[in-house]
Amino acid sequence: MRPVGSKYLIEETLGRGAMGTVWRGRVREDAGQTEPAPGQPVAIKVLKEELATDQDIVLRFLRERSVLLRLNHPNIVRVRDLVVEGELLALVMDLVDGPDLHRYLRANGPLSPISAALLMAQIADALAASHADGVVHRDLKPANVLLATVSEAGGEVLRPLLTDFGIARLADSPGITRTSEFVGTPSYVAPESAAGRPQTEAVDIYGAGIMLYELTTGRPPFQGDGALQVLQAHLTQEPVRPPGVPEPLWTVVERCLRKDPGQRPGATALAHALRVVAAGVGVHASPAAVDAALAVGALLLPPAQPTVVPGTGHQPTLPDGAGDPTRVMAPQYDPAAATQVLPGGQQPGLPDGTRVMPAGAEGTRLMPPAQPLPNPGAPQQPPAQPDGPHPWQTQLRAARDRNQATQVFTAQEYEQPQQAPRPYQGGQPGGYQGGGQPAGYQGGPGQRPPRPQQGGQPAGGRPERPPVAPPPYQARRPQPEPGRYGNGSYGEPDRYAERRPQPGGREVPPGGAPPRAPERRYEPPAPREAEPPVHEPRQRREPRPRSRNRMYIPGLGCLKGCLMVLLILAIAALALWNFTPLPHYWDDVHGWYDQVSGWVSSTWHSITGK
Numbered sequence: 001m002r003p004v005g006s007k008y009l010i011e012e013t014l015g016r017g018a019m020g021t022v023w024r025g026r027v028r029e030d031a032g033q034t035e036p037a038p039g040q041p042v043a044i045k046v047l048k049e050e051l052a053t054d055q056d057i058v059l060r061f062l063r064e065r066s067v068l069l070r071l072n073h074p075n076i077v078r079v080r081d082l083v084v085e086g087e088l089l090a091l092v093m094d095l096v097d098g099p100d101l102h103r104y105l106r107a108n109g110p111l112s113p114i115s116a117a118l119l120m121a122q123i124a125d126a127l128a129a130s131h132a133d134g135v136v137h138r139d140l141k142p143a144n145v146l147l148a149t150v151s152e153a154g155g156e157v158l159r160p161l162l163t164d165f166g167i168a169r170l171a172d173s174p175g176i177t178r179t180s181e182f183v184g185t186p187s188y189v190a191p192e193s194a195a196g197r198p199q200t201e202a203v204d205i206y207g208a209g210i211m212l213y214e215l216t217t218g219r220p221p222f223q224g225d226g227a228l229q230v231l232q233a234h235l236t237q238e239p240v241r242p243p244g245v246p247e248p249l250w251t252v253v254e255r256c257l258r259k260d261p262g263q264r265p266g267a268t269a270l271a272h273a274l275r276v277v278a279a280g281v282g283v284h285a286s287p288a289a290v291d292a293a294l295a296v297g298a299l300l301l302p303p304a305q306p307t308v309v310p311g312t313g314h315q316p317t318l319p320d321g322a323g324d325p326t327r328v329m330a331p332q333y334d335p336a337a338a339t340q341v342l343p344g345g346q347q348p349g350l351p352d353g354t355r356v357m358p359a360g361a362e363g364t365r366l367m368p369p370a371q372p373l374p375n376p377g378a379p380q381q382p383p384a385q386p387d388g389p390h391p392w393q394t395q396l397r398a399a400r401d402r403n404q405a406t407q408v409f410t411a412q413e414y415e416q417p418q419q420a421p422r423p424y425q426g427g428q429p430g431g432y433q434g435g436g437q438p439a440g441y442q443g444g445p446g447q448r449p450p451r452p453q454q455g456g457q458p459a460g461g462r463p464e465r466p467p468v469a470p471p472p473y474q475a476r477r478p479q480p481e482p483g484r485y486g487n488g489s490y491g492e493p494d495r496y497a498e499r500r501p502q503p504g505g506r507e508v509p510p511g512g513a514p515p516r517a518p519e520r521r522y523e524p525p526a527p528r529e530a531e532p533p534v535h536e537p538r539q540r541r542e543p544r545p546r547s548r549n550r551m552y553i554p555g556l557g558c559l560k561g562c563l564m565v566l567l568i569l570a571i572a573a574l575a576l577w578n579f580t581p582l583p584h585y586w587d588d589v590h591g592w593y594d595q596v597s598g599w600v601s602s603t604w605h606s607i608t609g610k
C-alpha cells in the first residue's frame with residue numbers, strides 16, 4: 001500500500017483513463033478527525049505525471065479545488081480532497097462500487113426508453129445543480145457516469161452518479177495541447193466546441209442528447225471512420241430518429257441535439273421533460289400522461305441565462321472560417337473535448353468511442369434487450385407483494401429472464417459504420433409498465449428489487465470489475481408479429497397513432513385537442529397499361545394423404561371388409577345351392593351334357609366307322 005498525501009493509502013487499480021489512473025484506497029487510521037472517517041474506502045484519481053509536472057495545471061487544479069469540493073448532489077460523485085504532493089496530483093473521491101455506464105451498456109445492451117429517460121433525468125438533475133453553481137461538465141459520456149448500488153426501502157437500486165467534473169478544465173491547459181493534437185471524446189462533442197465557438201452549459205445538454213440516443217440504441221448517433229469524420233458529422237448531419245424510439249423521447253433527443261445551442265433546453269427543464277416522457281410512454285400510461293408526453297416539446301425551454309464556460313471560443317479549431325459548419329475540424333486542440341487524447345502525429349483514424357475498457361476488451365459487444373437496468377450483483381428479488389408485484393418487479397423479472405439469453409455481437413458486426421442503430425425488438429413479456437420507472441433507478445416512486453450478489457471480494461481489495469457477459473439473447477427472444485404493433489417495436493401498441501400530430505406539426509399544443517388524422521379521399525385507380533397475358537403455371541395436385549392403416553385395400557376399404565365380402569358371397573352361394581332348385585338345374589344340365597356328348601360320339605363313330 002502506497003501513501004498518497006498524509007491521509008490516504010492506495011491499494012489497487014480500479015481503472016485507467018486518459019487523464020490518469022483511478023485507485024481504490026482508504027483513509028489512514030491515523031488521519032485524525034476527517035471526512036470521510038479513518039478506514040473509509042475512497043477512490044483516488046492520480047493524474048498523469050505529465051500533468052502533475054505542469055505548473056499551469058497544478059495552479060488550475062488548486063483553483064478548481066473549492067468548486068470541486070462544494071459540488072454536493074445525490075447524482076454527483078463527491079470529491080473529498082485534492083492532493084498536491086511533489087509530482088503527484090490526485091483527486092480523492094467517494095468510492096462507487098459499481099460499473100460505469102459505458103461498461104454497463106456494453107455488457108447489457110441498450111435500455112428501454114423508460115429506463116433511459118429516468119436515468120438521464122437524474123443526470124440532468126446533477127447538471128442542473130452544477131450549472132446553477134456555474135460549473136459546466138463538458139465531458140458528458142457514459143464512461144463518466146458510475147452506477148452505485150444503493151439500498152432503499154423496497155430493495156437495492158442502481159443510482160447514476162456523474163463524475164469527472166472539473167477534469168475538462170484541466171484539459172484546457174496548454175500543457176496538454178503541447179503533446180496532443182486533439183483532446184476530447186469525439187462522439188460527445190457539441191458542434192460549437194468542435195467549431196471553436198464559445199461554449200455554454202448547452203454543451204452538456206448536447207452530451208445528454210447523445211447519451212440518450214446511445215442509451216436507447218446502443219450507439220451514439222454520429223459515426224465515422226475517425227475523430228475528424230465524427231466531428232464533421234456533429235457539425236453537418238442531422239440526427240435521424242431510430243426505429244423503436246418513442247415519439248416523445250425522440251422530441252427530447254432531437255431538441256438536445258440542436259446545432260444551435262440556444263435552442264437546447266436547460267438542464268432543469270430537461271430533467272422534468274424526461275420524467276414526463278417516462279410516465280407517458282408505458283403501456284399502462286393514462287391518457288393524460290400520454291398526452292403530456294406528446295406535448296413534451298413545450299417543456300423544453302432554454303435557460304434564461306446560460307452558464308458560460310470561461311475562456312472558450314478563443315481558440316479556433318478550424319483553421320479559418322471557424323464556426324462554418326461545412327468545414328472539417330482541423331486536427332488541432334479542441335477545448336471542449338476533454339478526455340480523449342490523440343497524441344501528436346497520430347492519425348485520427350481510430351475508431352471513436354470512450355476508452356474505458358482495457359485494451360483487448362473491445363472484442364465483443366453485447367446486445368440484450370432494452371430493459372431496466374438489471375444489476376447482476378444484487379441479491380434476489382423480494383417475494384411479490386400480496387396485492388401483486390409492482391410493475392417494476394414484473395419488468396425486472398422479464399428483463400432478467402431475457403438477459404439469460406443475450407446475443408453476442410462481435411465488434412465487427414457492431415461497429416459497422418453503415419449499420420443502422422439496432423432497435424429494441426419487443427414482443428417479449430413484461431414490456432413497459434406504464435407510469436413506472438426502470439428498475440434500478442431512483443427517479444420516482446418505483447424501486448428496483450434486489451439483485452443477486454456476485455462473487456465475494458478477495459481480502460484486501462476489490463478485484464478488477466470483469467465485463468458482464470450474459471448468454472446469447474437474440475436467439476430466444478420472441479419476435480413481434482409483423483404488422484401487429486404500430487411502431488413495430490417495444491412490444492407495445494402504437495398508442496400515439498391516434499394522438500400523433502398531423503404531418504407538418506411538430507408537437508401537440510399543451511391542453512389542445514388531439515390532432516385529427518388527415519382526411520382520406522378516394523382516388524380512382526390509374527389506368528393500367530396493357531399487360532401480357534400471364535399464364536399461371538398449373539398447380540401440382542397435392543398427393544393424396546396416405547392412410548396410416550397398412551391393411552387398407554383401395555376399393556374395398558380394408559382387409560376386414562374384403563374378408564367380410566368373401567364370407568357373404570360364400571354364404572350366398574351355399575344358400576343358392578341348398579335353398580333353390582339350382583342343383584336340379586345343374587343335374588339337368590349335366591344330363592343334357594351327357595346326352596349331347598353321347599349323341600356326338602355315336603355320330604362320330606358312325607361316320608368314321610370306328
Ligand SMILES: Nc1ncnc2c1ncn2[C@@H]1O[C@H](COP(=O)(O)OP(=O)(O)OP(=O)(O)O)[C@@H](O)[C@H]1O
Pocket residue numbers: 014015016017018019020021022043045077093094095096097098099100143144146163164339340354355356
Ligand atoms: N469514484 C470512483 N469509484 C469507483 N470507480 C471509479 C471512480 N472513478 C472512476 N472509477 C473507475 O476508474 C476507471 C477509470 O476512470 P477514469 O475517470 O480515469 O476513466 P474515464 O472516465 O473512462 O477516462 P477519461 O475520462 O479520462 O477519458 C473507470 O473504469 C471508472 O469506472
